[in-house]
Amino acid sequence: MPSPPDSLSPLQRDLLIAALAVVLVTAPLWVGVFGLSEPVVSYERAEVVTDNDTIEFQGGPVHGSVPISEDVACSGSILYETRTCAFEAQLTDDETVPTGIRTSGTATHGFPYEEYRYARVDDAVYETTYTVAEDPQDDMNQVHAALEPADPDDVLESVSIDAERSTLSEVVRETLENGETQTRGEVDVPETPIETDDGYYRVYQSGTTQPSQRDEAVRSLVWFGGPVVGLWLFYHLSGRITYVDRVKRD
Secondary structure, three states: OOOOOOOOHHHHHHHHHHHHHHHHOOHHHHHHHHHOOEEEEEEEEEEEEEOEEEEEOOOOHHHOOOOOOOEEEOOOOHHHHHHHHHHHOOOOOOHHHHHHHHEOOOOOOOOOOOOOOOEOOOOEEEEEEEEEEOOOOOEEEEEEEEEEEEHHHHHHHHHHHEEOOOOOOHHHHHHHHHHHHOOOOOOOOOOOOEOOOEEEEEEEEEEEEOOHHHHHHHHHHHHHHHHHHHHHHHHHHOOOOOHHHHHOOO
């Protein structure tokens, strides 16, 4: 019985080898694209609820005392906002503090944007505001920093973003749905609660695992060995391509 013909012609085999060589030569690029050298980062979600006059995480503080929102001062660990929290605590009970800013009128809007809009102090949430103390002996009035009690439900709704927002990454969406997610490398996470059909949730980074020694060895092998093997295949091909001359002679 005659043997079956080769399924691939010499040209087709050489093209496949050339394609493999290209992949190997560009292996360092693929290592970066697929994040093979990146650590494994874990993300989790925590539910944000209102309780009496404040907003808080369901079940207490989360990993690393993550703040509830970047728009709510003192909503995480006081260790990271010691001066801010100490200052805002002085503004409760209708107290005010002069800002050093003076204005010709009594309007309090139009001041520079603040880093946060609310503050959580003594188990209550407040809105950051300003008052103007009129000075009859001066055309310019002193502006004072103040706090006003705020409804926690209104605050939570105000600082939250919608889960349907197009800028949310797939990692964030998967974390909202499943409760936790792992991915290669860090992703951008909203530093504020996300409103879903089931409530309000804060997605946060809960841990990082560096690549194992085996993963590092594989990465190094691909990074350094891939281009070497790829170049060798190109050199090997250069001595094999003889069918072009045969076609010309025929």
